[in-house]
Amino acid sequence: MKLLTSCLRAVLDFFTEILFGCSHSKLSRPFTLNDETYEVCLDCGKQIYYSAQEMRPLTPWEVRRMKVAQAGEVKVMPVKPSRPQLVPAPEHKSNIAA
Numbered sequence: 001m002k003l004l005t006s007c008l009r010a011v012l013d014f015f016t017e018i019l020f021g022c023s024h025s026k027l028s029r030p031f032t033l034n035d036e037t038y039e040v041c042l043d044c045g046k047q048i049y050y051s052a053q054e055m056r057p058l059t060p061w062e063v064r065r066m067k068v069a070q071a072g073e074v075k076v077m078p079v080k081p082s083r084p085q086l087v088p089a090p091e092h093k094s095n096i097a098a
């Protein structure tokens with residue numbers, strides 16, 4: 001449901017920008033609330049996340065990474081070979097056991 005909500009919001013934002021032409025050009029100053037730094041669009045109220053370190057708005061990718069990090073559920077899986085390692089030939093077994 002969370003994903004559906006964010007998808008709907010993205011679609012709504014998309015149509016809002018088409019209908020009302022908001023390109024988020026009138027922004028508040030960046031401010032920090034609950035460890036999140038963002039600017040707010042004075043026209044539509046959209047929050048635009050902002051990097052206090054780099055003094056620029058975050059890209060959608062960076063926002064996503066930040067959200068994932070905050071949720072504590074990093075879903076980056078280590079790349080592993082999909083097939084198991086070759087089983088050692090029988091004559092090698094005695095070496096491994098020793």
Ligand SMILES: [Zn+2]
Pocket residue numbers: 022023024025041042043044045046
């Ligand atoms: Zn806006």
